[in-house]
Amino acid sequence: MRVLLAEDHRVLARTIATGLRRQAMAVDLAVSGDEAERMCLLTDYDVLILDRDLPVMTGDEVCWRLRELTDLPRILMLTAAGEITDKVYGLTALLLLARSDRGLEETETVDLSAAARLVAAELAAQAEEGQVDVVVTSDRPLTALGDPLLLRHLLTNLVRNAIQYNHPGGRVRVRLEGHTLTVANTGPTVPADRVPDLFEPFRRLDQDRVGTTGHGLGLAIVRSIAEAHGTEATAEPGRPGGLTVTVRFP
Numbered sequence: 303m304r305v306l307l308a309e310d311h312r313v314l315a316r317t318i319a320t321g322l323r324r325q326a327m328a329v330d331l332a333v334s335g336d337e338a339e340r341m342c343l344l345t346d347y348d349v350l351i352l353d354r355d356l357p358v359m360t361g362d363e364v365c366w367r368l369r370e371l372t373d374l375p376r377i378l379m380l381t382a383a384g385e386i387t388d389k390v391y392g393l394t395a396l397l398l399l400a401r402s403d404r405g406l407e408e409t410e411t412v413d414l415s416a417a418a419r420l421v422a423a424e425l426a427a428q429a430e431e432g433q434v435d436v437v438v439t440s441d442r443p444l445t446a447l448g449d450p451l452l453l454r455h456l457l458t459n460l461v462r463n464a465i466q467y468n469h470p471g472g473r474v475r476v477r478l479e480g481h482t483l484t485v486a487n488t489g490p491t492v493p494a495d496r497v498p499d500l501f502e503p504f505r506r507l508d509q510d511r512v513g514t515t516g517h518g519l520g521l522a523i524v525r526s527i528a529e530a531h532g533t534e535a536t537a538e539p540g541r542p543g544g545l546t547v548t549v550r551f552p
Contacts, residue, residue, distance in 0.1 A: 308338035335359025
């Protein structure tokens, strides 16, 4: 995915660009509105990230001038609100959603059992801080043909959500059996009629029990990545609370 980031705050621009490049995205930088417009006319970008308060030409003006392009890229607008790290995480999530919506470009065999253990290890500090017990079990190695980066993000979003929407002393169980991945967690009660909403972007039920941050994109990304791999993610409320999310791979 090729991204143009138009931001005149150099520290913020470098921080965002570094975060996106770590997700294997190609990032070009522009420091003014006129430069962003010129680069868009010369290069086909998948996504254009615009600061609204760019010099020479504002982000809104750039959008207006680019409206006649036949292949207009997706445009994300930056505002002054929010911390830098929060902006990086939110933008990365949005671009990951856009990337998975485009489908798979290259595939390889991915060991999901090993990836799940790595993800659990990476999120161990968050789980410890929230006093949540995370356990990964697998009856045999589960492999899938797909994009390794996207599948890693599928697992990360599932486990992170399960930790975040939990309570102190709660648990997360990641099971890989046959061709099926299941992530179940304790946590607040989820009404059955609200489960479909959880897979829609920017939808959240209540304030987190363990954490207080989030953009409401976690399960939307999971659904998009699953569909890109020819399957679907389903969910059902846990008893007495929490959620169980299941992905069955071909």
